[in-house]
Amino acid sequence: MKLTLQPLPYAENALEPIMSSETVHLHYHMHHAGYVKKTNELLGSSADRYASLEAVIDDAATRRQDLFNQAAQAWNHEFFWRSMHAATDSQAPTVPPVVSALVKRDFGSTDKLIQDLLARADAHFASGWLWLVLDDNALVTTTTPNARPAFIDGLYPLLTIDLWEHAYYVDYRNRRREFVEKCCSKLLNWDFAATRIREHGHDVARAQARA
Numbered sequence: 001m002k003l004t005l006q007p008l009p010y011a012e013n014a015l016e017p018i019m020s021s022e023t024v025h026l027h028y029h030m031h032h033a034g035y036v037k038k039t040n041e042l043l044g045s046s047a048d049r050y051a052s053l054e055a056v057i058d059d060a061a062t063r064r065q066d067l068f069n070q071a072a073q074a075w076n077h078e079f080f081w082r083s084m085h086a087a088t089d090s091q092a093p094t095v096p097p098v099v100s101a102l103v104k105r106d107f108g109s110t111d112k113l114i115q116d117l118l119a120r121a122d123a124h125f126a127s128g129w130l131w132l133v134l135d136d137n138a139l140v141t142t143t144t145p146n147a148r149p150a151f152i153d154g155l156y157p158l159l160t161i162d163l164w165e166h167a168y169y170v171d172y173r174n175r176r177r178e179f180v181e182k183c184c185s186k187l188l189n190w191d192f193a194a195t196r197i198r199e200h201g202h203d204v205a206r207a208q209a210r211a
Ligand code: FE2
Pocket: 027, 031, 077, 162, 164, 166, 167
């Protein structure tokens, strides 16, 4: 496989005022594109051995740290852009029933889930990723260090927020918590989370059918 840089799912200014077009432009064209380019360079002639980016990451995890880092960051960034939705209005985004039912069951309310995400981000030192995941069928928040994607630990990612400085420093300087809080309250793409939950359900159904 040859990895390609997927287009952003919205215009570069679509996440304003929470993420400036300057931040999105730099983040996408410099950082994300760089991870894709370096992944292809490191794969070289071995690229044909892999059917997917996930297969590259799984294989590199225990034996090629350089390739793991670049490939994982390519995966994380594509997932991150899809985890954000265009900030087209000032209202809080609506949460589809398939998501809100799980949120109510496991956190009590969306506000409490967001507080949990913020606490996770606060407790995370240095670069990494903030995740909402399914752990089996439980809705869980977590962080991972550096380039590590949550799926490598057997978790099923629903949403992610980039905690690397390049994600927020242009707009927020060192105020990472403010960046995370605004992303959580205004930009999280709950429709994408709903799609992921439905896909996970299909995966479970297929796994049960094979058992
Ligand atoms: Fe990033």
